[in-house]
Amino acid sequence: MQAKGKVGFLKQLKHSLERPLLRQDLMAGVTYLLPSAVVLLAFVILPVVMALVLSFSKWELLSVEGRKFIGLGNYTYLITNKEFWNTIKNTIYFGAVKIPADIVLSLLVAMLLNGSIRGLSFYRTIYFLPVITSTVAVSAVWRYMYDPNFGFANVVLKWMGVGPQTWLYDPKLAMISVILVALWKGLGYDIIIYLAGLQSIPRMYYEAASIDGANAWQKFWKITWPLLSPVTYFIFVMSIINSFKVFSQIHVLTPKGGPLKSTEVMVLYIYRTAFQEFRFGRAAAAAFILFAIVMAITQFQRRVIEPRVHY
Amino acid sequence: MIGLSARNRVTRLLRHLVLIAAGVVMTVPFIWMVSTAFKGDGEIYIYPPTWVPAEIHLENFSRAWNYVPFGRFYMNSIFIAVTVTVCQVFTAALAGYVFARVRFPGRDAIFYMYVATLIVPTQVTMLPLFLIMNELKWIDTYQAMIVPFLASAFIAFFLRQFFSTIPLELEDAAKIDGCGRTRFIWRILLPLSRPALASIGLFTFLGHWNSYIWPLIITNTTKMRTLPIGLRYFVEESGAQYNLMMAAAMITVAPVVALFFVAQRQFIESIARTGLKS
Numbered sequence: 001m002q003a004k005g006k007v008g009f010l011k012q013l014k015h016s017l018e019r020p021l022l023r024q025d026l027m028a029g030v031t032y033l034l035p036s037a038v039v040l041l042a043f044v045i046l047p048v049v050m051a052l053v054l055s056f057s058k059w060e061l062l063s064v065e066g067r068k069f070i071g072l073g074n075y076t077y078l079i080t081n082k083e084f085w086n087t088i089k090n091t092i093y094f095g096a097v098k099i100p101a102d103i104v105l106s107l108l109v110a111m112l113l114n115g116s117i118r119g120l121s122f123y124r125t126i127y128f129l130p131v132i133t134s135t136v137a138v139s140a141v142w143r144y145m146y147d148p149n150f151g152f153a154n155v156v157l158k159w160m161g162v163g164p165q166t167w168l169y170d171p172k173l174a175m176i177s178v179i180l181v182a183l184w185k186g187l188g189y190d191i192i193i194y195l196a197g198l199q200s201i202p203r204m205y206y207e208a209a210s211i212d213g214a215n216a217w218q219k220f221w222k223i224t225w226p227l228l229s230p231v232t233y234f235i236f237v238m239s240i241i242n243s244f245k246v247f248s249q250i251h252v253l254t255p256k257g258g259p260l261k262s263t264e265v266m267v268l269y270i271y272r273t274a275f276q277e278f279r280f281g282r283a284a285a286a287a288f289i290l291f292a293i294v295m296a297i298t299q300f301q302r303r304v305i306e307p308r309v310h311y
Numbered sequence: 312m313i314g315l316s317a318r319n320r321v322t323r324l325l326r327h328l329v330l331i332a333a334g335v336v337m338t339v340p341f342i343w344m345v346s347t348a349f350k351g352d353g354e355i356y357i358y359p360p361t362w363v364p365a366e367i368h369l370e371n372f373s374r375a376w377n378y379v380p381f382g383r384f385y386m387n388s389i390f391i392a393v394t395v396t397v398c399q400v401f402t403a404a405l406a407g408y409v410f411a412r413v414r415f416p417g418r419d420a421i422f423y424m425y426v427a428t429l430i431v432p433t434q435v436t437m438l439p440l441f442l443i444m445n446e447l448k449w450i451d452t453y454q455a456m457i458v459p460f461l462a463s464a465f466i467a468f469f470l471r472q473f474f475s476t477i478p479l480e481l482e483d484a485a486k487i488d489g490c491g492r493t494r495f496i497w498r499i500l501l502p503l504s505r506p507a508l509a510s511i512g513l514f515t516f517l518g519h520w521n522s523y524i525w526p527l528i529i530t531n532t533t534k535m536r537t538l539p540i541g542l543r544y545f546v547e548e549s550g551a552q553y554n555l556m557m558a559a560a561m562i563t564v565a566p567v568v569a570l571f572f573v574a575q576r577q578f579i580e581s582i583a584r585t586g587l588k589s
Contacts, residue, residue, distance in 0.1 A: 130337055132571050
């Protein structure tokens with residue numbers, strides 16, 4: 001029984017050290033935890049504390065001033081800064097388009113794949129191919145396909161009767177182009193997960209519904225969707241967290257943040273501020289704002305959305 | 312009766328059509344990658360682009376390979392990913408065992424510390440880590456890409472969950488037979504956990520293989536770059552030399568794709584399993 005409170009802890013410690021069996025447990029526990037605990041403390045916990053301190057300081061390698069404490073200065077700069085708000089907007093835009101599209105499309109394909117169908121493993125392999133290939137490599141391929149003069153994307157547009165676009169160079173289209181790549185890359189994973197979810201729904205529910213005269217639409221909304229809600233919730237939560245962390249494909253597709261900075265997402269801003277402008281204090285503060293936003297969203301999901309998930 | 316089976320056939324046909332269309336969308340970029348990789352320097356600028364190259368230019372691959380040291384990038388990536396994976400799984404297995412089986416005062420507090428490391432995003436820690444590496448004079452070294460990642464709370468929790476499914480009686484029986492903790496872990500627990508270790512190992516390896524922002528930040532010189540970063544610089548350098556760029560992309564992608572086709576089921580299942588478990 002672990003008692004609470006510091007006095008309790010010291011007493012327990014003493015207690016454990018005195019009894020050989022408990023002492024063995026204590027020694028074993030500490031020894032086996034030591035390797036990972038030390039690494040995590042030194043390379044995760046310590047940096048977080050450092051980042052916090054940094055975020056309250058002004059430290060810019062390229063300026064003549066040294067480091068100094070400025071309290072909330074970085075934070076007030078950022079929340080009143082148009083460029084930073086642009087990155088927040090871009091990040092949210094990315095998620096707001098990608099995530100619903102992802103969920104709808106992957107569920108659709110998973111439903112089509114469900115049930116005895118020939119070639120299931122063939123389709124599964126094909127859909128998973130984008131998932132396992134290197135993000136940099138596929139982003140390079142898409143960069144080529146988006147080339148306004150030589151790429152395939154404009155050929156497709158011509159087939160559809162639409163004029164050629166400049167894609168990654170067009171402020172209105174750049175982000176959509178990026179989202180398309182992210183969607184293409186991640187769909188296979190969500191399809192597999194939805195498929196697993198679908199396959200775990202007992203067929204007799206559908207059979208019972210058929211007997212009661214339900215049509216396909218009703219079967220979906222009353223059986224499939226609710227029973228899949230844990231899977232959807234999982235995909236939703238993971239997608240939101242990942243959408244705030246997106247970096248590598250944007251860095252390959254539009255390294256400078258795109259035309260009129262339309263694809264500069266928060267991580268790209270942090271990277272630029274820290275490693276190109278060398279404004280360490282501001283970058284640390286931006287990272288913490290990112291952290292805070294992700295936490296807020298996660299908490300919101302856990303309190304508001306999760307209770308409505310059927311388990 | 313006839314109407315019903317005809318309707319079934321039509322639905323089935325439609326299903327396949329949509330699935331095939333989706334499959335085409337998924338594979339078209341790869342087709343372009345392969346097609347362009349073999350084209351000559353002039354042919355890539357023909358518009359509309361040709362599906363099949365007029366002549367096969369195998370030398371594109373050696374040109375790309377020599378333009379930047381892909382061999383070295385591969386070695387770096389393999390060395391780092393393997394080392395990190397092995398160390399992470401090993402240290403996390405020890406930690407997972409303690410969290411699942413060993414009680415002592417203060418253990419729960421340490422547990423929460425591990426949880427905390429999972430909540431913090433890497434975007435917060437990457438800058439201070441960089442500064443730490445700078446202090447240690449580890450910028451642009453292998454240590455910088457390995458040491459900070461020797462442990463993983465995620466794997467520790469994953470294995471903790473797995474270890475708690477192993478019956479306590481097994482360990483008690485071992486103890487009665489005079490088997491110490493260490494030997495129990497090494498001789499009994501770990502071999503029993505092989506499927507879980509393999510799953511999480513593969514998952515971790517893939518994640519680290521594709522690791523991007525940290526190697527980007529920490530490497531300066533070409534010879535230290537990992538595959539994603541090396542390829543990215545190649546992409547920037549080669550500008551519109553799309554045939555070489557696609558050849559380089561192929562070089563990067565081919566081994567993983569080959570491995571994938573050979574071990575599909577394990578791949579997909581292990582990724583789905585670890586994904587769902589979290």
